[in-house]
Amino acid sequence: MVNQFFARAKFFCLIVLLSGYFACSEEPKSDLIQIPVPEKFDDEIYLEDIAKSVERIQLETVEGALLGYIKEVKLLDDKFYVGDSKISVFNREGKFVGRFGNQGSGPGEYGIITSMTLDSEKGLVYIASGKKIMVYNKEGEFLEEKSFRMFVNYVELIKQTPFIMTEEIGIPVDDGFANQTNLIELNSDLDVLDTLPFRTVLLHQVEIGGYPYRHYFSDNGEGVFLYKSVLTSENMIRDTLYRFVDKKFIPYLRLKFERPQSMKESPINDRGYQTLLLHNIMYSANYLIAEYTIEWEKMMFLYDKRSSKGYNLNGGVLDEDGEPLILYPLDLANDIFYFVKSVEYQDATIEEANPVIGVVQLK
Structure with missing residues (x-):
């Protein structure tokens, strides 16, 4: 009887040990x-x-509203903000309302548009162009702008906070170069609040790739x-x-x-x-x-x-x-x-x- 008890106890311990082994051997779930x-x-x-x-x-x-390669469309107050090399505004029926802002290199003017985003609550339009961010009201009146050291790849409002994405190209590193992408938090005056490193890509030579x-x-x-x-x-x-x-x-x-x-x-x-x-x-x-x-x-x-x-x-x-x-x-x-x-x-x-x-x- 005693021998039977110890045999059962040994068998139970073996089962526990094996269960623990297989549990530890399983790949962690992601x-x-x-x-x-x-x-x-x-x-x-x-x-x-x-x-x-x-x-x-x-x-x-119509004249003044001929569109080229459309890269972005936003909708605010039943108006379409259509971005190609410029921004054109159309109403919900497709009628041309007018050009948005002015193209150029001066204050309040934009060259190549890389990104735009709309603040529906405040009726604001943010435009990324080259190394600067510009802010307009929804009627196209220029409000402010801010220049940055690096090319602004993207602009977005996240929970009503403006963020920009920048990419520093060709940073020399051991055995090659690096492209560093950062997400930068701005305040309402477009001042930098925080820089969040997102990704570093290591390359053998200086390269850049993009998509409109x-x-x-x-x-x-x-x-x-x-x-x-x-x-x-x-x-x-x-x-x-x-x-x-x-x-x-x-x-x-x-x-x-x-x-x-x-x-x-x-x-x-x-x-x-x-x-x-x-x-x-x-x-x-x-x-x-x-x-x-x-x-x-x-x-x-x-x-x-x-x-x-x-x-x-x-x-x-x-x-x-x-x-x-x-x-x-x-x-x-x-x-x-x-x-x-x-x-x-x-x-x-x-x-x-x-x-x-x-x-x-x-x-």
Whole structure:
């Protein structure tokens, strides 16, 4: 009986030890959300199949309002602020309201616009141009500006606080160079309050990479999220979306591309660049949209957070004409996006018509 007791006790201890061993041997669980992006593309998806509503606005073509390469569209008080090399304002029906601000190099004038953001509560428009930030009221009256030492890559309001993103290029380091990206907090007078280092990219030579469609921050009502692409030559894809909380960048979500991401694993083109480049991750209340390119051809990944269903779309979602479109953020808390569609050029004797702006609320 005693021997039986000790045998059972030894067996129990062995089970406990083995349980502890296997528990310690398990890989630690990560809180990072992983979303797979397949290499193959899904069947064609039409906008009407995924949209609750689609509003198409033909922007008026008049003298002084001819648009070029549209990089950004914002909506404030039922007016569209459209940014190409300048800012043009149109009403909700597409009628041209006027040019915004003045182009030039003097005080209150802007050259190349890299970014703009709107303060809907105060009716202010922030414009990043070169090495300075300018502030106007929504009627286009210049209020103030501030110059900085480095090129201002981006401007955004985060919980009513202005932030700018700068990138210092070609800092000499051991065995090469570094590109340093910082997020800088400003006060209402545009003075620097804090500098938050975000990323350092090490390179063998001085390089810079850019993309005209900059949608770095996503405020979807539940939180503020950040994705900034790296478009210089690296042996990896920067595929992580960060949550911005208490001035900290917390890894939140990763896109796991089935297509090989490393130069060592995947083919690179004859100029030595990676064939897959991830440009934007836009994170709304119920959707994630990723814009990327393969061999410079645009692709779009659409992910429904509620159903955990993803769609990998060659060229984008299709409109009624079968033309692929990329959706960009307009009001992420309400799953509202926009697209820009060129009007077919038909008459060589007149100016080419301004494009159509589509306002899309997803289901």
